[in-house]
Amino acid sequence: MNKDDFINHSPVRCFDKITNGGLQVGEMGLVTAKKGLGKTSVLVQFGLDALLHGKPLAHVSFDQHSSNVISWYDSIFAEIAKQKNITDNPELKDTVVRDRVILNFSQETFSLPKVINTLKALKTGGVNISALIVDGMNLDKVSKDDIDAVSKFVKEENIVAWFSDTKEGEKLDDSCRSELQPYFEAICHLLPKTEGIALAVLKLRDNAAIAETVSLDTKTLLMR
Secondary structure, eight states, X not given: OOHHHHHHTOTHHHHHHHTTSOOOTTOEEEEEESTTSSHHHHXXXXXXXXXXXXXXXXXXXXXXOHHHHHHHHHHHHHHHHHHXXXXXXXXXXXXXXTTEEEEEOOTTTOOHHHHHHHHHHHHHTTOOOSEEEEEXXXXXXXXXXXXXXXXXXXXXXXXXXEEEEEOOOOSHHHHSOTTTXXXXXXXXXXXXXXXXXXXXXXXXXXXXXXXXXXXXXXXXXOBO
């Protein structure tokens, strides 16, 4: 298995197909769902895809230990290889995750501006980030100014950023309060369906929603 094989079979290609290429540099996306439905899996798929494209990644987790995050990446990598009948290649995985930085914080003591300062410090130390995952942050406790600061940082550094938040409502205003919506080019929500789990795109840039959805495999939680 080489990197091109893995990129071509990445579950993110399903998301790209219905969103005309997915997020671009300088843009932010948000995935919401009720607890335990697959938000972290989706974000890890985005993160792994960025790494496969040679984009150094910072994965910031506010609700999981670093060891759990590492397990998610190992599991997603193995499942993609298994489902697509691609021969597993530990050396490729090791090469890919070499450009991944995992940061584990508590929202009670660590804010988004502090995350930005940490990323800037990494850059000063020679670690440049091209993709950012912020998983498990309660956006109800985040100010508009803090999201604005992250948005400016993402644009200045040409980063692609994905957030997750726990929300149960299926409408756009349920997933993200109105004052924060302009900062996210894509807002998606996971919802259970009779046939499995659907990833609905509630907002894509200037569009209120798009008709197509991506399904998640109920066993592996891979997009398909």
